[in-house]
Amino acid sequence: MLDSNFWANYFKVYDVLNLLIPYQELLETICDELEIKPGEKILEAGCGTGNLALKIKERGAKVVGLDNCQEALDIYRKKDPTAELVLADLAKKLPFPDNYFDKIASNNTLYAVPREKRDQLMKESLRILKPGGKIVLANMREGWKPINVYIDHIKKDIKIFGLLVVFLKVIKNIIPTIKMFYYNNKALKADKVGTFSFFKFDEQGSLLIKNGFKNVSKNIYVYSGQAILNSAKK
Template structure:
């Protein structure tokens, strides 16, 4: 098993802007009181808490045990679980799935989308924001160039991220069963 390298305290201290920027997605999500919503990649729980404040039954999941422990400490009344989107196991349980700044970390993306689709009730909603095509391109191009110059060509494309175009990801969503209405 891969070591959990996420530092939840550092994340809250230096990267809380990620949750702040994600707040506008709640408007797109249009949560309704009493709905059951999955916060996929909930991090330290800040947006799950905002959903709870809106009267939602929210379940926050993250692959990082460090992040989930921090979320549980901050918001002890909420449900948080260590779970990988590639092994969700939910079936027809949620009115909506919400994800902020996570899906560019998930490979293979199609399996994640199939699992998200299966987690939703009929006519469920999925709202997500994540890095797209061209994101951090200057950085990744520089790293690839350095690897190539060092003769490490096999390493040149081994990045932890997936930055698809809108068209590419929309096609994957439709293959998984979604009807894309806004991207």
């Protein structure tokens, strides 16, 4: 079982992902799928250290970041002192009124929500979305491999900066990168024993349909093919 100490330590090194091209591509794809309009109120469910939320805000939306890890929210707060942050558990009733948000985004979060609680979370998401509102979910697929993301990044980075520059960057960031691989490996082991549940093919889309969402998109493979993205509307 991965406890609060795991997440506190995980988020201390999480932002090393900001250096990875596939991670930045993932965030941009989610923002594109949201079709953000200035002034919209958007919830990031499972905001972590705020990387996606900050990109959404850059596009003119008003963002509310929700997470159940105070340490992650503290890091987010340092990046944006004006951020609207909520400490809450996605496995419980969400602390928002009906028809409150224009859109909801959630990136690599649902796998940590117990499988038996996911229907409830989707129903809650539907409740707090405005009529016609949109949700965008991206989650790691079953059997994903962190090394594939890293290799994809290295290949793309070499094309841009050349081998020597990339080699020096790898050396500079080797310690947080190793720590990130360590925590990803712990999450993968938790999946095998049932603590986490990564998504099977079409499971995420089916979850949306089952709980009342409409216009559910086909699977879009993102994050070097290691994650699945779906969007839907209320």
